[in-house]
Amino acid sequence: MINRRRLVDTFMTLAGIDSVSRRERGVVDHLAVRLGDLGLEYTEDGAGNVINGTAGNIVARLPGTVPGPTLLFCTHMDTVEPGNGVKPRVEGHAIRSGGDTILGADDKAGMAAVLEAVTVLKEQGLPHPKLELVFTVSEEIGLLGIKEIDFGRLESVMGFVLDSDGTPGKVITRAPSQDRIVATVVGRAAHAGINPEDGVNAIQAAARAIADLPLGRIDEETTANIGVIRGGQATNIIPERVHLEGETRSLDNNKRRSLTEHICRMMTERVEAAGAQIKIEVEQIYSSFALEPDTRPVRMALKAAANVGLVAAIEQTGGGSDANVLNEHGIPTVNISTGMRKVHSTEEYLLIEDLVNTTRHVLEIIRLAGLNKE
Numbered sequence: 622m623i624n625r626r627r628l629v630d631t632f633m634t635l636a637g638i639d640s641v642s643r644r645e646r647g648v649v650d651h652l653a654v655r656l657g658d659l660g661l662e663y664t665e666d667g668a669g670n671v672i673n674g675t676a677g678n679i680v681a682r683l684p685g686t687v688p689g690p691t692l693l694f695c696t697h698m699d700t701v702e703p704g705n706g707v708k709p710r711v712e713g714h715a716i717r718s719g720g721d722t723i724l725g726a727d728d729k730a731g732m733a734a735v736l737e738a739v740t741v742l743k744e745q746g747l748p749h750p751k752l753e754l755v756f757t758v759s760e761e762i763g764l765l766g767i768k769e770i771d772f773g774r775l776e777s778v779m780g781f782v783l784d785s786d787g788t789p790g791k792v793i794t795r796a797p798s799q800d801r802i803v804a805t806v807v808g809r810a811a812h813a814g815i816n817p818e819d820g821v822n823a824i825q826a827a828a829r830a831i832a833d834l835p836l837g838r839i840d841e842e843t844t845a846n847i848g849v850i851r852g853g854q855a856t857n858i859i860p861e862r863v864h865l866e867g868e869t870r871s872l873d874n875n876k877r878r879s880l881t882e883h884i885c886r887m888m889t890e891r892v893e894a895a896g897a898q899i900k901i902e903v904e905q906i907y908s909s910f911a912l913e914p915d916t917r918p919v920r921m922a923l924k925a926a927a928n929v930g931l932v933a934a935i936e937q938t939g940g941g942s943d944a945n946v947l948n949e950h951g952i953p954t955v956n957i958s959t960g961m962r963k964v965h966s967t968e969e970y971l972l973i974e975d976l977v978n979t980t981r982h983v984l985e986i987i988r989l990a991g992l993n994k995e
């Protein structure tokens with residue numbers, strides 16, 4: 622049913638188009654042509670203007686040929702860096718980048734699978750319920766695109782995000798919430814050799830602030846990190862400012878909240894004890910979700926995986942995705958594997974077999990929904 626060569630070509634074409642976050646215009650323009658060729662109605666929203674990017678989210682609609690629940694398939698169009706000038710190449714059974722960039726299978730493998738599935742539906746006149754295809758921008762920098770989607774216009778009763786690594790058949794049903802913590806430690810500048818007694822060293826205060834924080838894995842569902850530290854100008858100046866950025870995550874919203882509070886309190890105490898001041902801003906980037914195994918999208922994704930011979934497995938993740946926001950807006954959504962591996966690195970690769978299996982998985986989910994049983 623699936624045209625393997627066309628599927629690989631679609632992926633290679635998408636991978637070759639630059640689309641780092643906020644710069645997705647090239648992929649949107651290509652997608653517009655593909656959706657047009659398929660005769661699909663689609664809209665581009667105004668997310669690009671809101672988030673200062675070159676393109677908005679695309680929502681395409683495929684009217685159903687049979688009754689059944691409206692299904693949403695969501696993938697993201699942006700990539701992390703280094704993501705410009707990707708030269709995808711087939712090497713044996715795998716597709717890799719030239720080695721100096723990521724491949725961008727995250728998430729173009731998902732995009733290619735969805736496009737091939739819809740092409741197969743059209744080409745072969747297969748029965749299917751109504752489908753909504755959502756292609757988002759700026760997922761990688763805090764799920765910015767999906768947050769701008771006009772949810773009032775979506776009809777789907779369940780969703781499938783194709784944005785998880787590993788072997789197809791894996792179904793993510795739980796994902797954490799995340800807080801972003803941005804802090805500025807403010808001391809007092811002075812000449813380091815002439816009047817150091819007038820200074821308060823912000824670097825030393827910041828060091829004290831983070832030295833004893835609970836970081837890394839806190840428990841099986843909770844993590845914390847300080848990922849950015851910037852400050853100081855010269856060895857002869859007592860540094861006045863240090864910028865810190867960190868995050869907390871947990872599958873349990875209460876744990877995340879109290880961990881964030883604990884970290885903020887500790888940093889404040891330590892910094893003030895060092896005679897400096899601290900300004901801290903906390904922003905919740907997204908909410909957690911947890912779907913029970915008997916929820917419709919979970920059952921359908923597992924059943925479909927098993928039907929096409931994949932190892933169906935429920936898993937949880939430590940990462941956020943568009944699924945977090947879809948669930949938050951009342952569309953129960955799982956995140957399924959696309960086969961992408963070693964994502965966010967120049968060693969990222971994708972097995973062609975996995976790309977084919979992801980497409981088969983999608984087609985089977987659609988077929989099951991058309992039978993209206995799962």
Ligand SMILES: [Zn+2]
Pocket residue numbers: 697727728760784
């Ligand atoms: Zn992704």
